[in-house]
Amino acid sequence: MLTLFHSPGACSMGIVFLLEELGVDYTLAAIDLRKGEQNDTAFRQMNPKGKVPTLILDDGTALTEFPAIAYWLCRRHGAAELWPDTIDGQARVLELVEFLVASIHMRGFTFLAMPQKFSADPAAQDSLRALGRREVEAGLATVAAQHGAALCARSRIGIEDAALFYILVWARALGIAVPAPLSAYAEALLARPSAQVALRGLAAG
Template identity: 35%
Template sequence: MKLYWGPHTCAIGIHILLEEAGATFETEKIDVAGGGTRAEEFLRINPKGKVPTLLRDDGSVLTEFGAIGTWIARSYPEAGLIPDDAEAETRMVEILDYIEGTIHGQGFTRIFKPDYFEPQDALHGTLGLGRSKVEHQGREIVERAFALLDSQMAGAAYAVGETVSIADAALFYVERWAEPNKISLPSHVNDHFHRMLARSSVAKVRRLWGEG
C-alpha cells in the first residue's frame, strides 16, 4: 500500500490515520507546488491530479479524503476511527463534510487560490480585480466555521467525544493551515489542535514531513 502525498496538503490527515490504524504502507512525496500532480506518470495513477491518493495492495486506487479515511477505519476497526454509536458516527460525518466542503473547499481554497473565484473575461481571462476581496471572503468563511465548531466542541476532547476519529484528522489539517495564514483558532479548537500535536502518530508524521 502506498500513500501519495505533498507538503502543506490535506494528505497529512490520511497519513495520520494510517499511523493511528497501525497500517503497513509506504509513501511517495509529490511536488504539488511544482506541478507533480499534473505529471503524466501521476495522472495515470489518479486522473483527478491531486493528493491524497492511496494505492492499495490489490492495485486499486482510492481518492478523496472522506473515502480514504472511511476505508482505513473500516479496514482497521480495532483503531476505533469510526464511533460505534450511530448518532456519534452521523455527527462525525457531518463535521467531516463541513471541514472538507466549507472550511477547506470554500474557505482556504479562496485564500490559497483566489484566482479560481475571480470573475472571468472572455478575452483576457481572470480580470484580477477582486483577489484581495476573495481572500478576505475566504478568511471570513474559515473564521466563522471555526467559531461554529468551537461551540460544538466545548467539553469534548475530540471532534465527537473522547476518542480520535476520521473527523479529527481532517480538523487537524485545517487547524494546521491557520497560523501560517494569520488566523486565530478559538479556544476549544486550539485545545484540539494541541491535543492532536501531542499524539505519537501526529508527531511521527510531522517528523517524516520535515515539520517537527
C-alpha cells in the same frame, strides 16, 4: 502495502496522521504540487482528478477523496471503537468531516490561499482571500461551539481527527485564531507523535 500519494503541507498530511495513529504499514509517494506533478501523466492515470491524497490499495486500485479515504482506513484498519456503533453517531461523524473538508477547506482555505486559481484579476483575488478568511473563521467558530467541548472530553482518535489535523495546522500556519475550546484540542492533537510524522517535510515555524 498501502501507498499514499502525499505532498508535505497539503491536506494529505491528515491521512498520514491517521495512518500513524492506526499503526498501519504504508509507504509514501511524494507529489510536488508546486511543480505540478499532480498533472503528470503517470499520476493522472492513477487518479484522473490529479489530487492528493490518493491511496493505492493492496489490489492496485486508487481510493480518492479525503473523507472516503479516512472512512476506509478507520473501518478497514481501526479498532471498533474508532467508529460509532449507532447510525446517528456515524452520521454525526460524517457531518463533521464533510463540513471540515467541503466547507472550511474547499470554500475557505482554497480561496484564502489560492485565489489565483480562480481569477487573474488582483482585485478579485483580494475579494476571494477575504471571503476565504471569513469562511475559515466562521467555520472554526462553528466547530468550536458545536464540537469543541466534546472533542476535549474524548479519549479516542477518530476519522474526524484526520481532517481536524490539517485544518488546524493550516490555521496555525496562516495565523488564524482557533477559538476555545477547539484551541485546547488543537494543542493536544498537534502534540501527538503522529503529528510530528505528518508534519515532516515542512519548514519549522
